[in-house]
Amino acid sequence: MTSKTPSFDKLSQTMRPHIQAELQDAISDAREHGTQEMHNMLAYQLGWVGDDAGDKAQGKQIRPLLVLLTTQAAAGERQAALPSAGGTWRAGLPAAAAVELLHNFSLIHDDIEDNSALRRGRPTVWKKWGQAQAINTGDAMLTLANLAMLRLTETTSPAITLPAMRIIHQTCLRLTQGQHLDMDYETRGQVTVAEYWEMVEGKTASLIAACCELGALCAKVSAETQSLYREFGHKLGLAFQAQDDLLGIWGKTEKIGKSTTGDLLSGKKTLPIIYGLAQGGDFAARWKEGPLTTGEIPAMAQTLEAEGARAYTRDAADRLTEQALDALRDANPQGEGGDAGQAQFALHELANKLLRRKG
Amino acid sequence: MTSKTPSFDKLSQTMRPHIQAELQDAISDAREHGTQEMHNMLAYQLGWVGDDAGDKAQGKQIRPLLVLLTTQAAAGERQAALPSAGGTWRAGLPAAAAVELLHNFSLIHDDIEDNSALRRGRPTVWKKWGQAQAINTGDAMLTLANLAMLRLTETTSPAITLPAMRIIHQTCLRLTQGQHLDMDYETRGQVTVAEYWEMVEGKTASLIAACCELGALCAKVSAETQSLYREFGHKLGLAFQAQDDLLGIWGKTEKIGKSTTGDLLSGKKTLPIIYGLAQGGDFAARWKEGPLTTGEIPAMAQTLEAEGARAYTRDAADRLTEQALDALRDANPQGEGGDAGQAQFALHELANKLLRRKG
Structure with a gap:
């Protein structure tokens, strides 16, 4: 890496191994009661084991990266430590793991509900293990997301953890509402533009919004x-x-x-x-x-x-x-200085990358 | 009611309307985004609407009653107020609603996984609305359980609420582990007695244990x-x-x-x-x-x-x-005096009732 490496690529390369380690810790409880196979199903969904395990199967992990970049960006000038020496973003790791697990819970259940046989180029969990075990393992994934978030007590404080729990539960409710509407619309002749946005707010925007809010919460702004x-x-x-x-x-x-x-x-x-x-x-x-x-x-x-x-x-x-x-500029008007500025710039890059625009 | 009315019947008559009100509040958020039909599915599962709605469809609500009776029993001599005048047990209402919603979440999903067409004498949620919407509404029920528990911040304190959140999430993980094993055992020729207990600990005992622990936690003992x-x-x-x-x-x-x-x-x-x-x-x-x-x-x-x-x-x-x-005697050795003693006696009655023994 040189100083010309874009901020997003550089920061995500630093952060991703930590996200993986946090995720591995977060799901380790799932095998403690004779349920190694359930753990295996979780690890498969996360792209770690089974045929074609690896980067593609793990997905882009946009959501946990959004949490950590926001934590770092929002911390502003309060923090001088380099990311590689333990940046502010580490406080957000439990929240990062939680949103990635929440996202994967919704994928397991959506794939059953939508009858999808493939996800990231691999057979879906229900295709491999059957619907009954897949529904139940989705429930476990959601629950492990909630337990992962509780680890914020170790990296932040109870005063941060309780509102974070509220955010993840409210977001999960919005996800189910969005999915309910999405399935409902399939069977209806007419859907208005307002109804469309209501569905997208629940199914897509609520979790992305939660990632950024959680990052800022972990930065204690x-x-x-x-x-x-x-x-x-x-x-x-x-x-x-x-x-x-x-x-x-x-x-x-x-x-x-x-x-x-x-x-x-x-x-x-x-x-x-x-x-x-x-x-x-x-x-x-x-x-x-x-x-x-x-x-x-x-x-x-x-x-x-x-x-x-x-x-x-x-x-x-x-x-x-x-x-x-x-909104991003308003959130951090001081701009480019230090680690926070680098993270802020990385968020701009990520937004443009997601929207397939030139940065 | 006379003074000869058994404690359990008397206390549960007092408590049940409050449990209902707390449950109704807890699920009211689910209809706020054009998702009235999802709210209707939740209300159907809880026995409030649809054909044959009523007491039988609502189930015995043993779990929330266990929470509230334990809250009252554990509070011991610290509390002189009569239950009807706002007993100590009211502090446990959010936890009571949470465990009832968690239980009903597991029923919705288990009925899909076990292919059960009837529950409490009525068609199951998936039979009425299809598997896809039922899976999603089960997810919503679980999430509303978690949100219900967060209301403990209003009746107790953050120092009680955080451990309560940990209990409900750990219990939910144990439920999914028990269900995983239960489904796994169906396909296996041989199951040991030790494996049987592992499954029952997850699927049945973990939630009953959580109810009693939560009640005691809310009583701040x-x-x-x-x-x-x-x-x-x-x-x-x-x-x-x-x-x-x-x-x-x-x-x-x-x-x-x-x-x-x-x-x-x-x-x-x-x-x-x-x-x-x-x-x-x-x-x-x-x-x-x-x-x-x-x-x-x-x-x-x-x-x-x-x-x-x-x-x-x-x-x-x-x-x-x-x-x-x-264990129950050891928990409250002071015995029969006052509201706490009455609640303690009601717990004895409930245990004997559940085990179909004479009290």
Whole structure:
């Protein structure tokens, strides 16, 4: 690594081994009562064991990195220690492990609920172990997330830990509400744009917002600064989903190598599709006749674009991204100095990376 | 009610409306984001709405009553207020709601995992709403249990709330471990008595133990007294399971009106069956040949009894019951005086009621 290494890559390389160690500790209790196989299922979901274990199977760990980068950024000028010598971010490690376990709990259960056979290129937990054991192991993963968070008493204080517990439980409730709506919308003919955002706030944005709020909480900053970091995460999560929806239809055009046919073929009610249906034009008329065929997809994507759905979604993603970055700047106006400034810059980089924009 | 009304009936009549109100408050957040239907699913599981809503559908609420009775009993002579005028037990209401929600979470998911169509005489949640929504609503129920527990900050203090959070999360982990083993044993030929107890400790005893420990914690008694109440609950839970296993085979003889054929017909590996299999006699030989038929059940129950399984299980239940009641006496040696004495007596009554013995 040189001084020209971007902050995000540099910091995440430092942080990731610590996240792994915290996660391993956090799930070790699960095998203490003759339940080695349940532990094995947890380790498989986390990408550590089984066929194709490794970096890809472990995922990008965006959420725990958001916690730790926010902890470091929010700590501001109060902390001079280098990350490699034990940075402020270490206080956030229990929260980082907790959000990663919470995320993986939701993946195990969503994969059952959505009947998905593959996750990160590997068979899903329920495909390998059956639905019954997978439901139960998802429950264990959620519970281990909660137990991981309680370890904040060791790195911070009871006065930090209790609000952190409230955040993780409230976030988990929002995740289940978002998932409830997502499944409900699949069976409905009509979904409004407002209903779409309600679902995305629960299913995607609530956890990203919680990561940033938890990081700021662990840095012991003011309630106002915590709110600004939360706002950054909230808007980042919404922007990310709008961007993802855009790529789900016009991905190839945006040159990211993702299938352009995905959401139109699966019939998923994403933002551009909901917008298009509300226009009541050619797109809506064809959609109501039944599932689209592969051959129709390119023309339907063009129709949807001509009716304004692409620009509408692009505008939403851009506006939300600007709001996210504004909140981030407001949260730490002192800017680039020291470790905190480096972490702040890394958060900017991460946001742009997630939104597939140039930094 | 007269002064001759047993303590348990009298106290539970006083407490149950408060438990209901706390539960209703605890789940009210679930409908705040366009998720009225999820709230409806939760209310159905709790027996408040839908066909056949009412007392039977609400279950006996043994667990929350254990919390509140223990809170009152453990508070000892420190508290002079009558229960009806706002007894010490009110401090435990958030914990009481939490354990009832945790129990109902486990019922929703167990019913899916065990493919059970009926619960308390009504269609199970997954039968009515499908597996996907039921899994997700179970997750919400668990999360609402955790949020309910956090309300202890309002009735006790942060110093009580944090250990209470640890207890509920550790208990939930034990529940998932017990359920993992229970499902695993179904697919295995051989299960040892030690493995059986490991499963029962997780699946049944851990939550009963937690109820009593939480009650004592809310009463702010010493760690030693908390341990004694926990021990009472732990042994009570184990005794209850042994008793239930006994009734699952020889129930009619014990005159409780339960089917005598249940566990032998379903092939469930309960304590007497595991004991019988370990003897390697006629029972084990027939069992290994495949599922028993209805016509064989009475003779097989007799064989199992002749090989000592009934006496073995009866002895285990009796021994554990004595240990439970010993722990309860040790926890509150001052005995019968005042509200605490009444609650202590009610706990004795409840234990005997659960174990279907005369008080």
